[in-house]
Amino acid sequence: MNKYKKLFEPIKIGKCEIKNRFALAPMGPLGLADSEGGFNQRGIDYYTERAKGGTGLIITGVTFVDNEVEEHGMPNCPCSTYNPVQFVRTGKELTERIHAYNAKVFLQMSGGFGRVTIPTNLGDFPPVAPSPIQHRWLDKTCREITIDEIKSIVKKFGDGAYNAKRAGFDGIEIHAVHEGYLIDQFAMSLFNHRTDEYGGSLDNRLRFAREIVEEIKDRCGEDYPVVLRYSPKSFIKDLRDGALPGEEFTEKGRDLEEGIKAAKLLVSYGYDSLDTDVGSYDSWWWSHPPMYQDKGLYRPYAKLMKETVDVPIMCAGRMDNPDMALDAIENGTCDIISLGRPLLADPDYVNKLRSNNLKSIRPCISCQEGCMGRIQHYSMLNCAVNPQACKEKDNALTPILKKKKVLIVGGGVAGCEAARVLTLRGHEAIIFEKNDRLGGNLIPGGVPDFKEDDIALANWFEHTLKELKVQVNLNAEVTKDQILKSDFDSVIIATGSTPKVFPLGDDAKVFTAADVLLGKKDCKDTTVIVGGGLVGCELALHLAKEGKNVTIVEALNKILALNGPLCSANSEMLEKLIPFNKIAVKTNSKVKAYKDGLLEMETENGIEKIKCDSVILSVGYKEENSLYKELEFEVPEIYLLGDARKVSNIMYGIWDAYEVANHI
Incomplete structure (x- = not known):
């Protein structure tokens, strides 16, 4: 008997029944749209492949409803209002193919990015926000959005949802009162300094989100499901400064007390489910967790939401361990397990689990090189370990003419x-x-x-x-x-x-990173890692967690300057983890010699020496x-x-x- 059978029990969102407890978590469909705002063939094939793989609910990545208040540089992501005929035509082909596998599909619709627009994705357009606040990436002040523009976006949510329903989508997910996107910026007093009906009290700050769900229900019917992507906690220490796990700090975004109140209000407005995570663009490693975050990191917050409101709760965030997923359903942590990157890595994850073929599931390694990193820098969604992700037909296996x-x-x-x-x-x-x-x-x-x-x-x-x-x-x-x-x-x-290795003098105590990691060499209690690239920083973090006294010596002016992680969530978290774990860093420093337990190096201040039991070279390959x-x-x-x-x-x-x- 398959012990994961409970994960395959049906669940309803509103009146829409999902065949099992798995959803494809929404990920930005960069490269999956055509020039008219419809889905291109890559997008249709990509989502269909996950439905074919057994996933009960497909949630598309972000699609836009507005392309005037906040211009998005077509084609980038689908837009349900840009060319309704093209959107419905391509959307219908997508939903028909997904429905053939007895799966449901929701369209994720966005009110805009506001202060968190990624310039390489969306073009260098003047960013908008609830108030004139600092942009997340650019050293610019955002323009305050007008009431007429808000009303215009709300109406377009209704238009876009109507088009989505015509195209066969089974429901909508709103993007989002989470991660610090435009609607979330309205919801937080840190970003919302307005004195009109969209600012001030929590109810006013949530008015934008309320009007959106009311408009969609009015246009598509009360029974048409509308899910909200929701973060009950932001982990913001300050603008552009996020908190680490276990760090004591004062929350400047949304704290859990307000998160609970907001959740109750949002459900009272008509949202049929909360797709729960935590974090913000100022603490991106929470919203897009690298390998340095624990698996299942959103579970405590999903359980809190489950205890707060009486609608189905979705939970993503490194939930690829089937035992963890099963436990989350059985103990009432959540109702639906959302898998994002794990379904990039293996579209057949759910069917393999259903058939008890766990060893065949290709794992996600949380590197974010193929997904978030490429979205951030190149406006395309892919997967590091699965070359066919988002290129299902282009990278289909080629028939052979002659066996070799x-x-x-x-x-x-x-x-x-x-x-x-x-x-x-x-x-x-x-x-x-x-x-x-x-x-x-x-x-x-x-x-x-x-x-x-x-x-x-x-x-x-x-x-x-x-x-x-x-x-x-x-x-x-x-x-x-x-x-x-x-x-x-x-x-x-x-x-x-x-x-790469080089002599330093007492080379019997000079090791490579691989030898130390594999236990072939003992670096003792105090060690210096030469090289502050990805390998050196991860080794330092590993040794510090083992109780070692670690110093990184880097010749350049900062760590992770070369060949660091492509995704900012990974690199920014690792950069913060180094001092948080009391790892000393010496930049602009070149090692010269190691003798009698002293490492000599040339620094901006002249020759300096560090006492250490060993030296680990991590200067590349x-x-x-x-x-x-x-x-x-x-x-x-x-x-x-x-x-x-x-x-x-x-x-x-x-x-x-x-x-x-x-x-x-």
């Missing part, structure tokens, strides 16, 4: 992904890995407890390749002569990279491509992948391998 035997040297993410894709297409892939397990840099990288999903990804590759019956040879190095004597049709070199160079002119069909081609990250290791392996 392909040798893969290296069992890191690039080699594993290449073997997976080649085998799925019908080729024969054989891996040779010099170490005793697959995974490459995932293995040392996954040692810190906050990086557990790196190990989960390595385990997934091992399980998947075993299921596919891929021949894997461990503890097996191959030479140029062995390869030339073999009968392979194609060769992939994915030999990874090696840490260099490509290990010597075997490729030996074979480059000897093997007709040869490819160089992963860090061996160019030292990068997990995402590009997987993506490049998929691209090449899909076209051999």
Whole structure:
């Protein structure tokens, strides 16, 4: 018997029945719209694939209702009022395909971003806000929105919802009294300094949200479900300054006391469900939790909402552990489990869980490189570990004309992904890995407890390749002569990279980050990490949590200056965690020598010395491509992948391998 059966019981939002307790959490559909505000083919395929994978409720990412008060630079996200005919036409194709899988679909509609507009996404247009307040990203003051403009946006919510209902959407989710978007800015006194009917009392500050749900119900009927994305707590210490987990601070956004009052009011206005999280753009790591946040971090706040109001409560936020999800439903924490990034990583998550095939679920690693980072910088939604996410047809597996035997040297993410894709297409892939397990840099990288999903990804590759019956040879190095004597049709070199090292003097106490992480070397109680990039900072955090006294020495003027996380939620949280965990940082400093327990370095103030038991070098990696160079002119069909081609990250290791392996 499947112990997760309770997760597959139906649930109603209003009168709309959802077949199970899983929803696709809304994520910005950047790249999934056409130039007229409809859904493009990528968007239709992407959402349909999650419905096909068993998810009971599909919630689209943000779509706009207004493109005049706050211009959004078409095409960016769908807009239900820009060209109603095109929106209904493409929306109808989307909803018909989703309904074929007995899934429901809600359109997430936004009143605008206000002070949190991301310039690279939305263009450098004058940002609006409830009052003349500081913009989140730009050093600009926002323009106060007028009452006529508010009324105009409210009416467009009605128009857009009417178009959505015509297109077959089963309900609406409002974006949002959460994360500090425009409607949320109205709801918080920190941002709302108005003296008219939209400012002052809590009821007035929620008037915008109230008028929206009333307008939609008036246009679409009382039974048409309207969900609200809602954050009962903001974690704002000050403008552009958020609080960390466990930090004592004075809440300047919405505190829980007001969050409870607001929830009761919002439900009384007519909202049929609260999709609960916490955070704001000023504390982005709460709204978009990196791996440094605990799994299921919203559960206490969802349970509080469940105890406060009598409507279904949704809960997202790293809820990919099925046991955690089951417990949340059984103990009354929430009614629906929302999965965002986990369904980017594996659209078949729900069906795999239903069929008790947990080991086949490809894990999300919370890196946010393919999703939030790319949304923030390039206006596109993808996934680091799933190259097909949002490119379902463009990256469909290519049929083969002739079966080939392909040798893969290296069992890191690039080699594993290449073997997976080649085998799925019908080729024969054989891996040779010099170490005793697959995974490459995932293995040392996954040692810190906050990086557990790196190990989960390595385990997934091992399980998947075993299921596919891929021949894997461990503890097996191959030479140029062995390869030339073999009968392979194609060769992939994915030999990874090696840490950069240099002598400092007492090199018996100078280690690499990987050796320390794997327990091959003991850094003792006091250590200095040379290099404040991502690896160095994560290692420092890991060692500090183990009680070590850690100092980071960085040659540049700040940590994470090079090759840091693409997503601000990840980088800003990690930057704050370093001092919060009492990790000392010396920037603009170059190490010179290590002798007699003293590390000598050249700083802006001259030569300084630090007393330490060990030194850990974390100054980057260099490509290990010597075997490729030996074979480059000897093997007709040869490819160089992963860090061996160019030292990068997990995402590009997987993506490049998929691209090449899909076209051999």
